[in-house]
Amino acid sequence: MVHLTVDIGGRPGIDCRGFCSYCYFKHVKDVEPFGCKNCLPFVRGCDYCSRGVREQYSGFKVLREVADDVLAQLQFLQGDLDRITISGGGDPSCYPQFRDLVDLLGSMEVPLHIGYTSGKGFDDPDLGDFLIEKGLTEVSYTIFSSDPRLRAKYMHDPTPEASLAILERLCEEIDVYAASVIIPGVNDGENIFRTCEWLESRGAKGLILMRFANSTEQGLILGNAPIIPGQCVQSVEAFRDLVTELNDTFSLKISGTPLWDPSIGSPFAILDEPELLAKLPRVEKRASVVSGSVAAPFIQRVLDACGNRAPVIGVAKEIACLITIDDLKALHPGALERTVIIPGRAFVHDEEARNVLSADGTDREVVRGPDTLTADAETSMGMERNGVLLMEMEGFGELIRTINRYGR
Ligand code: SF4
CATH class of the missing domain: 3.40.50 (Rossmann fold)
Known part of the structure; x- marks a missing residue:
């Protein structure tokens, strides 16, 4: 399989119309480099563990630079290209020249994937048709909730109805893997059941639930805990049980991180x-x-x-x-x-x-x-x-x- 990854650059939170309330890049402090497997033996800190881990990149690359990168990569690829994936630190839906980018990549007539988008930069419901027409075949898309009011409040999506309309259109035609960080008391309980019903009826392939983390032990290592002061967090076991119940109830595949994927029985x-x-x-x-x-x-x-x-x-x-x-x-x-x-x-x-x-x-x-x-x-x-x-x-x-x- 020959894949091409198109990196559009950008900064989480900043190049995605402001931070979602639950974003793990919120309040990131200037912590010392941690050290990692890529560091030289006597130096703690390399590009990856001091900059890459915080996704501390500059803003979005201009389209010209992205196109030049693509051309340079194409020269080294061997064999027929099977797939192009758009990815970046910022959110692709907020990329200022998104339509032009998709137009350009679509002209290569290779299946197009969007590695991850929140969709909160999409304001025009017709964009779904455009993406399908240009060859988008797979997308990972944050739904958070099928209730537009919750998307507006917690994701700061200025046009939640449009984002959901595009998601709905994509579900009809291509492989959509939805994603949602579960915040207890906000989008769990009845709300997550309604969201799953919404996704199932529209034809989504899967839903990945992410347990909300709010402390250093739960994974916030960049000096930025808590993300939401006072917000309670599910235990790993309670979260796993919710994933199991939802996966048993709905026909689309539902899995969770850190635990678990009930249809496969993983991890382990x-x-x-x-x-x-x-x-x-x-x-x-x-x-x-x-x-x-x-x-x-x-x-x-x-x-x-x-x-x-x-x-x-x-x-x-x-x-x-x-x-x-x-x-x-x-x-x-x-x-x-x-x-x-x-x-x-x-x-x-x-x-x-x-x-x-x-x-x-x-x-x-x-x-x-x-x-x-x-x-x-x-x-x-x-x-x-x-x-x-x-x-x-x-x-x-x-x-x-x-x-x-x-x-x-
Ligand atoms: S879209 Fe993703 S990266 Fe951007 S603020 Fe929301 S959670 Fe953070």
Whole structure:
């Protein structure tokens, strides 16, 4: 498959008609670079973990620059182009020359995708027809709620009826994956049932629900918690139950992040596949595997099924990829093995992690594990169960090989 990604640039919140009330980029502070797997060994901070993670880009690129990028990429592509995806830090629907951009890309006669849009920059209901005519075949579109008043209030969408009319038109013709951050007391309860009914009756392919996060432990690592002061947040379990109930009630596929995709049984669908667990390598050494609090119990069960005898360490942070040095500082080094495996994408500088985890005087080796062990709901939305199981086999195979290579 040959894909072309068209980056239109832009800044979250700023290049999307102002912040949605729940936007995770709201109140982002100028935090020190975290460190990550891309940093040089003796320097904490690289472009990715100091700038990219905050999506601190300048404004939208002008159309000319976008077109030049496309031309440059086309020269290096080999084979026939299968798909073009429009993406950016800002919201494509707010791109000032959006129609011209789509016109230009549509002339290449290749299926067009919009990676993500809130739709709040769309003001003209006829835009749906235009997009279909120009070859749009898939879009991920934030609905938040089918109630335009809630879109206006929480997304600051000045023309919510138009945005919903376009979404409706797209649902009729192309693959639409809707998305919604669930804010308890706002768009959950009866409201989310009405939203699902709306999407089902219009023909949406799927809906991804995102649990609202409001604290550092829940993933707000940019010094910006709380996003909505005083707003209550669902427990991971209550959120998972809501996802299950909705998916059982409606015909479109409904999944949630951080948990879960009921139609596939992921993340960690492999736990229901004893034959696949038996095919993973056996754990032969001891190492402390560190992960987020949501994934840790699942990882423990998979590794134990492969002969592991060491505890998997869950930190306070719920999501493994958002672990920072503060999470490692909160661990008791004395409880750790001589080898510690941290998530591949943790926002930690390797050298600093080694120092923190050796603070009790025992020198520990810190090694990065795989970037992913499973598919989150955004990844699994367009996947078959076998594809997710393959990802998990590869991820756990790599993790176990890392334990056996570096463990004691
Ligand atoms: S559209 Fe997305 S990036 Fe922009 S303010 Fe809303 S949540 Fe943030």
